[in-house]
Amino acid sequence: MTSIALSMTGADLLKLRKKRSTLIWALVLALLPIVIFYAVNAIEHASDASHEAAGGIGSFHDGVRLLGGVFFGPLVAILIGVEAGTSDSSAGVFRDLVVTGRSRLALFATRVPAALALCWTVITAAYLLILLGTFAFAANLPTPGGALVLEGWAFVLLATGVLCTVAVGLASLINSKPGAIIALIAWQVIASPLISSISSLGSGRNFVLTQALAHFGPAGIKDGRGTEVVMAGGTALVVIVGWLVVFLALGAWRTSTMDA
Numbered sequence: 001m002t003s004i005a006l007s008m009t010g011a012d013l014l015k016l017r018k019k020r021s022t023l024i025w026a027l028v029l030a031l032l033p034i035v036i037f038y039a040v041n042a043i044e045h046a047s048d049a050s051h052e053a054a055g056g057i058g059s060f061h062d063g064v065r066l067l068g069g070v071f072f073g074p075l076v077a078i079l080i081g082v083e084a085g086t087s088d089s090s091a092g093v094f095r096d097l098v099v100t101g102r103s104r105l106a107l108f109a110t111r112v113p114a115a116l117a118l119c120w121t122v123i124t125a126a127y128l129l130i131l132l133g134t135f136a137f138a139a140n141l142p143t144p145g146g147a148l149v150l151e152g153w154a155f156v157l158l159a160t161g162v163l164c165t166v167a168v169g170l171a172s173l174i175n176s177k178p179g180a181i182i183a184l185i186a187w188q189v190i191a192s193p194l195i196s197s198i199s200s201l202g203s204g205r206n207f208v209l210t211q212a213l214a215h216f217g218p219a220g221i222k223d224g225r226g227t228e229v230v231m232a233g234g235t236a237l238v239v240i241v242g243w244l245v246v247f248l249a250l251g252a253w254r255t256s257t258m259d260a
Helices: 001-020 020-047 058-070 072-091 096-101 102-108 111-136 146-174 175-196 198-207 208-215 232-257
Strands: none
Touching: 001 020, 001 072, 001 111, 020 058, 020 072, 020 111, 058 072, 058 111, 058 146, 058 208, 072 111, 072 146, 072 175, 102 111, 102 232, 111 146, 146 175, 146 208, 146 232, 175 198, 175 208, 198 208, 198 232, 208 232
């Protein structure tokens, strides 16, 4: 059973890698903003000494925020997760896979590790670029220690991995690539910050996924959009697990019941 699962996951990963447009856009969205961020800061520092050096711990925090908390890293996770969730149906091969006798639940389950493998590969490449800029352009500024480097990496993997998994579940549920992308981007960019900023909602804001994820970010890494909901670590963990369970269950249910 293990070899079959690995084979199916490998096949799903290969299908994702062959989606050149998705892979190229994921790399562009993950790498280009970081290149621009450090290039602009380096140019400003070179032209005016009053500007701090482009690297150092402050730029590291900003880079991690770009990748894990604001837009670009989450967008990469959404694109890859949605592609994984809809690839079989959009390619017209779902019926053929079902006819072979493969379990529908297995077909859904193998999409998640395949999506995470590709997502985390792209995100790790972007994180290494952040580290390069942080240390190469640090000049006399303090730089992050080994523990903070590992903590930052763990945070960006957590933040993008959770959203990628949710994207697989939602895309499998509604079986529409444009619909899933639009819905998740709207939630991530518009609805989440708006709900988090409404103080009258009180503890209801704890259910915003971005806020629960931000709780596990390194010191100095906030939500990145001016709002922060304080919650206990246990609450944040329950919220994250709840999102995962709900969307994985919905995606699995839809895959098991949809017409072949």
